[in-house]
Amino acid sequence: MIKEIIIAGFGGQGVMLMGQILAGAGMLENKEVSWLPSYGPEMRGGTANCHVIVSSERISSPFVGEPDVVVAMNLPSMDKFTPQLKKGGLLIINSSLIDSEPQRQDIRVIKIPANELAAEVGSDRAANMVALGAVVEKLKFVEVDSIISSLKDNLPERHHRLIPLNEEAIKRGMDAARE
Amino acid sequence: MADKILMKGNEAIGEAAIKSGCRYFFGYPITPQNELPAYMARRLPNEDGVFCQAESEIGAINMVYGASASGARVMTSSSSPGISLKQEGISYMAGSELPGVIVNITRGGPGLGGIQPAQSDYFQAVKGGGHGDYRTLVLAPQSVQEAVDLTMEAFDLADKYRNPVLILGDGMIGQMMEPVEFKRDISPEDLPDKEWATVGNKGRKPNIINSLSLQAEKLEELNVRMQKKYQQMKEEEVRFETIKTEDAEYVIVAFGSMARIAMGAVEKAREEGIKVGLIRPISLFPFPDEVIGMVAEQARFMLTLEMNCGQMVEDVRLAVNGRCPVYFYGRSGGVVPTTGEIYEQLMEQVRGEKE
Numbered sequence: 001m002i003k004e005i006i007i008a009g010f011g012g013q014g015v016m017l018m019g020q021i022l023a024g025a026g027m028l029e030n031k032e033v034s035w036l037p038s039y040g041p042e043m044r045g046g047t048a049n050c051h052v053i054v055s056s057e058r059i060s061s062p063f064v065g066e067p068d069v070v071v072a073m074n075l076p077s078m079d080k081f082t083p084q085l086k087k088g089g090l091l092i093i094n095s096s097l098i099d100s101e102p103q104r105q106d107i108r109v110i111k112i113p114a115n116e117l118a119a120e121v122g123s124d125r126a127a128n129m130v131a132l133g134a135v136v137e138k139l140k141f142v143e144v145d146s147i148i149s150s151l152k153d154n155l156p157e158r159h160h161r162l163i164p165l166n167e168e169a170i171k172r173g174m175d176a177a178r179e
Numbered sequence: 180m181a182d183k184i185l186m187k188g189n190e191a192i193g194e195a196a197i198k199s200g201c202r203y204f205f206g207y208p209i210t211p212q213n214e215l216p217a218y219m220a221r222r223l224p225n226e227d228g229v230f231c232q233a234e235s236e237i238g239a240i241n242m243v244y245g246a247s248a249s250g251a252r253v254m255t256s257s258s259s260p261g262i263s264l265k266q267e268g269i270s271y272m273a274g275s276e277l278p279g280v281i282v283n284i285t286r287g288g289p290g291l292g293g294i295q296p297a298q299s300d301y302f303q304a305v306k307g308g309g310h311g312d313y314r315t316l317v318l319a320p321q322s323v324q325e326a327v328d329l330t331m332e333a334f335d336l337a338d339k340y341r342n343p344v345l346i347l348g349d350g351m352i353g354q355m356m357e358p359v360e361f362k363r364d365i366s367p368e369d370l371p372d373k374e375w376a377t378v379g380n381k382g383r384k385p386n387i388i389n390s391l392s393l394q395a396e397k398l399e400e401l402n403v404r405m406q407k408k409y410q411q412m413k414e415e416e417v418r419f420e421t422i423k424t425e426d427a428e429y430v431i432v433a434f435g436s437m438a439r440i441a442m443g444a445v446e447k448a449r450e451e452g453i454k455v456g457l458i459r460p461i462s463l464f465p466f467p468d469e470v471i472g473m474v475a476e477q478a479r480f481m482l483t484l485e486m487n488c489g490q491m492v493e494d495v496r497l498a499v500n501g502r503c504p505v506y507f508y509g510r511s512g513g514v515v516p517t518t519g520e521i522y523e524q525l526m527e528q529v530r531g532e533k534e
Contacts, residue, residue: 020185020356023185023356024185027183027185027358033185033357033358034355034356034357035185035355035356035357036351036354036355036356037354037355039210039211039294039350039354040210040294040295058442059439060439060440060441060442060443060446060518061436061439061440061442061443061517061518062351062355062357062439063351063440063515063517065517065518065519065520066517066519153185
């Protein structure tokens with residue numbers, strides 16, 4: 001089993017961290033993982049994405065050409081990565097910021113109002129964790145407990161007081177994806 | 180497995196250097212390797228080490244020369260244009276027989292080029308790079324774990340041969356995160372003394388470290404001695420991996436990131452019943468001529484894949500020496516091909532062979 005995921009949004013939305021937490025969770029379950037960021041002269045408000053692979057076998061290329069899952073945190077990301085999705089692949093849309101429809105009929109789409117749900121648990125800056133919850137729910141490849149452990153590993157000590165809020169956001173995302 | 184941590188390639192190389200007893204790092208910023216000097220700047224002061232951001236790449240490599248001459252394990256890193264600037268110093272280090280580890284997290288060139296991953300510094304890395312008859316030992320990792328393991332080995336090899344060793348990575352290896360474990364942790368005190376180093380000459384004749392030699396015969400003697408070292412490297416330090424070559428009719432040769440991408444294509448072709456294998460040179464100098472020559476006896480063709488316009492393919496052709504056709508496919512400028520693209524290229528050659 002191999003799952004290839006692209007997570008994309010604008011700089012500052014925490015898409016890199018989402019990917020790191022997901023890869024870290026896979027690692028805690030002794031799976032093969034890789035995390036490859038887009039890098040370049042990018043800044044807050046610019047575009048950012050990362051390629052994450054979680055696999056039960058050795059990973060060949062860490063570069064994801066045809067993702068199983070795309071998480072689009074904003075509209076430019078949806079437009080850019082929807083065409084690359086595998087047939088039957090899953091597109092997770094942050095419907096708080098995207099109000100248009102994807103142009104493909106051969107994929108599965110779920111809409112998560114990530115910013116609103118995050119605001120409900122205390123901060124709309126946790127929108128990335130809501131979306132991550134949706135990924136975990138739909139991927140069914142890493143356990144939520146591993147995600148929570150990985151969250152702790154990846155957050156700097158000074159932000160550890162935010163762990164309960166982030167956990168709550170992840171669970172909201174899972175609930176939203178289940179509905 | 181509990182000891183595994185998720186780390187960026189650049190940072191993992193830094194930690195591997197520290198765990199090899201390296202306490203000195205001199206560098207100058209350039210994308211996509213910045214996390215490595217940043218990591219050393221954070222870590223070395225806590226390890227009684229020195230991190231210095233030099234005024235230029237040339238300054239940095241000459242600081243490496245100085246630290247190495249005083250017997251210390253030392254590292255510098257840069258990316259392509261910065262590595263070009265360091266070439267004079269690397270030639271001086273080779274000529275003075277000084278160890279040191281140099282990391283090139285390659286980006287697309289020529290010139291200032293771009294910042295995306297490339298393998299276009301192969302020629303520079305394996306053929307000398309600067310002036311004079313010298314070689315650096317070149318190791319090319321394909322994963323973050325291998326970058327760690329090869330960095331550790333690089334320090335030992337640099338000391339063994341009193342010669343600079345180059346880690347040839349690329350933006351992908353430097354930027355990506357993968358789980359790693361560190362299999363050793365040695366401190367500078369664990370390392371044997373270097374009797375040639377300039378550490379004070381109380382009770383013995385002074386050691387002189389210099390690459391200037393105005394007498395032609397003396398300089399030739401140095402060159403002959405250095406060639407013997409390179410010969411010994413060819414005998415003892417060739418490193419490679421072969422995958423499914425035993426029964427392969429078609430053989431891919433690729434190194435570093437490209438080898439990983441090629442691996443996906445090999446697996447896909449095998450699922451289709453096509454007998455494809457992969458030779459992955461890990462040491463680029465010394466080059467694994469022998470295994471490539473041997474496998475060429477059974478291969479219908481070899482396909483060299485690189486993230487450049489065709490550099491290693493020349494060494495593959497020398498190794499194959501006419502035993503089978505050698506084809507090439509590459510992407511350049513920082514473009515990373517997909518597994519699907521590589522598979523298509525492979526199949527095109529296979530179909531051509533069958534016609």
